[in-house]
Amino acid sequence: MRLPPAIVGHTEEVLREILRFTGPADVTLSRYFREHPRLGSRERGVIAEGIYGLLRNKSVYTSFSESGSGPAMRRLTLLGLADAVGVDSLGGLSEEEIEWLQRVMLIDRSHLPALLKSNLPNWLWEKFLGKFGESEALALADALNTPASLDLRVNTLKGNRDEVIAALAQAPIIAEPTPYSGLGLRIKKKPTIQNLPLFKDGTIEVQDEGSQILAQLLGAKRGEMVADFCAGAGGKTLALGASMRNTGRLYAFDISEKRLAKLKPRLARSGLSNVHPVVIAHEKDAKIKRLAGKLDRVLVDAPCSGLGTLRRNPDVKWRQTQVGVAELNVKQASILDSAARLVKAGGRLVYATCSVLDEENEAIVQAFIAAHPDFSLLPVSQVLAEQKIDLEMGDYLKLMPHIHQTDGFFAAVLERNK
Numbered sequence: 001m002r003l004p005p006a007i008v009g010h011t012e013e014v015l016r017e018i019l020r021f022t023g024p025a026d027v028t029l030s031r032y033f034r035e036h037p038r039l040g041s042r043e044r045g046v047i048a049e050g051i052y053g054l055l056r057n058k059s060v061y062t063s064f065s066e067s068g069s070g071p072a073m074r075r076l077t078l079l080g081l082a083d084a085v086g087v088d089s090l091g092g093l094s095e096e097e098i099e100w101l102q103r104v105m106l107i108d109r110s111h112l113p114a115l116l117k118s119n120l121p122n123w124l125w126e127k128f129l130g131k132f133g134e135s136e137a138l139a140l141a142d143a144l145n146t147p148a149s150l151d152l153r154v155n156t157l158k159g160n161r162d163e164v165i166a167a168l169a170q171a172p173i174i175a176e177p178t179p180y181s182g183l184g185l186r187i188k189k190k191p192t193i194q195n196l197p198l199f200k201d202g203t204i205e206v207q208d209e210g211s212q213i214l215a216q217l218l219g220a221k222r223g224e225m226v227a228d229f230c231a232g233a234g235g236k237t238l239a240l241g242a243s244m245r246n247t248g249r250l251y252a253f254d255i256s257e258k259r260l261a262k263l264k265p266r267l268a269r270s271g272l273s274n275v276h277p278v279v280i281a282h283e284k285d286a287k288i289k290r291l292a293g294k295l296d297r298v299l300v301d302a303p304c305s306g307l308g309t310l311r312r313n314p315d316v317k318w319r320q321t322q323v324g325v326a327e328l329n330v331k332q333a334s335i336l337d338s339a340a341r342l343v344k345a346g347g348r349l350v351y352a353t354c355s356v357l358d359e360e361n362e363a364i365v366q367a368f369i370a371a372h373p374d375f376s377l378l379p380v381s382q383v384l385a386e387q388k389i390d391l392e393m394g395d396y397l398k399l400m401p402h403i404h405q406t407d408g409f410f411a412a413v414l415e416r417n418k
Contacts, residue, residue: 003046003085005092010039011047012077018051018315025055025315046085054080055314056145059119060109068100079104114138119145123322124307127357136402140356143402148311150187151178151406153207156242157271159198161185167198180391180404181212183239202269207235210308210399210406214301214352215239216387217380217397217411220250224296227251229339231277234263236301241272251295252277253288283338295342297349302332304353304360308408311401325357332364340372346418349375352397352411361410362396369414378413 014032018025029051033044054061054076061083065075078101081090087101109117114134118125118141128137152175154161161177164185168175173191178184186209198204215236220226220243228237231252241250252275254260260277267275280287305325306316336351343349351368353360369375380397384390391397391404397411 001089002091003043003089007043007046008074008077008081008090008092010036010043011050011081012073014047015051015054015077015080016073018055021315021319024313024319025051026313046081049084050077050081052080052147052314053083055318056147056310057083057119058318059116060112063116064104064107067104069096117141120317124317124320131358139402140400143400144307144310144317144408145314146311146401148208148401148407149405150190150193150206151208151212152185152187152193152204153181153212153239154183154185155203155205155238155270156183157246158201158203164198164204168196171196178209178212180389180406181209181216182388184209184212200269202266202271205235205238205266205270207239208407210354210404210409211235212239213389213391213397213399213406214350214409214411215243215299216389217352217383217413218243218297218299218350219348219383219386220244220297221248223248225249225251225291225294226297227253227291227295227299227339227342229253229283229298229300229342230302230335231263232256232259232301234260234266234275234277236299237263237275238266238270238272240299241270241275244274246272246274248274250275251291253280254278255280255282283335288338288342292341293344295344296347298339298342298347299350299352300336300339301352301354302335302360302364304328304332304355305357306354308354308356308399308401308410311407325359329359329364332360333367336364336368337371340368340375340414340416343416345416347416348378349414349416350411351414352409354407354409356398356400356408356410361398361412365396365412365414374417375414376417378415380411380413383413 018028029048061079065072068075082101082105115125120141154164165175175185175187178186193199220240222245231237231254234252237252257279263277305320310317340349351365379395380393399406399409
């Protein structure tokens with residue numbers, strides 16, 4: 001069934017705004033859909049997939065769009081929509097447009113120059129090329145430009161993985177155990193799960209397998225005092241609370257009241273009562289200083305470029321810059337320094353990002369260790385073995401989408417010397 005011609009117009013209108021890259025694409029899309037309530041769920045889905053298809057393949061599609069006639073923004077829009085639903089599903093196109101689209105979508109992309117094929121900005125491609133070499137850099141870029149599967153975490157306070165797999169099958173939704181996280185499930189298609197009883201009662205939460213592993217590295221135990229230092233909307237907070245079996249005290253710190261507000265309904269579903277959300281002004285807030293040297297474990301999921309999450313947020317690669325990354329490096333070092341003060345002797349500190357860039361990862365950790373001789377690096381291989389996670393790693397956790405089928409994540413485990 002062909003889509004109504006108006007879909008092209010709506011997609012072009014919202015794409016024009018998104019390509020200014022003044023804010024996150026998902027926020028712009030959500031606002032547009034609120035302003036156009038007559039768009040049905042199928043139409044909203046097609047528009048979103050068309051936009052994301054274009055953002056993932058922007059370099060190639062911009063190049064292809066130069067071959068057609070008519071307004072450039074319309075040609076880009078058509079390429080994004082054809083990527084999402086196929087040429088035959090689009091209504092309201094001229095014969096010339098259909099013929100052009102069919103021809104362009106059949107072009108063999110294997111012979112394109114590497115930079116174009118990567119669909120990455122030049123500065124990021126150069127970093128990948130220098131670090132990995134062309135073959136692996138292209139494999140990584142390809143994985144980052146492929147939509148992610150839907151990963152779930154089973155809340156062990158409310159169920160176990162086998163029970164959840166069986167319950168989802170009744171929906172019917174086919175879920176497979178994730179290979180590394182013992183709490184994870186992977187769903188290849190993207191069904192709507194918000195209305196499922198399992199979701200409503202907090203038995204399952206949406207969380208990438210890589211993010212689940214980060215929470216497990218902290219090793220939070222019953223009765224401990226723990227902090228999620230940059231909690232955001234609280235995905236890792238919920239995982240930590242469950243691993244503590246709803247005992248002890250778990251602080252969820254964040255500078256954004258809006259982000260922490262999103263944690264509240266998730267907390268209510270989860271059954272956790274040991275979580276204490278705290279809005280802080282900055283990383284040196286007095287609320288943090290009062291806890292200096294008192295915490296058993298602290299997780300720092302630091303603000304970062306987000307370049308490991310391009311499978312879900314393809315616009316990030318076009319919005320992020322080298323200057324932006326350098327500014328983040330200063331913030332990352334400051335946050336890690338402040339969070340470290342909370343850790344008591346013998347306690348554990350985990351520094352993590354959803355980035356694959358060395359300057360946000362190893363460089364921050366190595367500078368921290370040089371300035372803090374009272375902390376030492378615990379090899380991640382040792383911590384993974386403790387947690388019975390079957391992953392081959394060295395000193396650091398480095399999860400890569402083209403190898404591990406997760407988002408790109410980094411983590412270092414630090415221990416305060418006794």
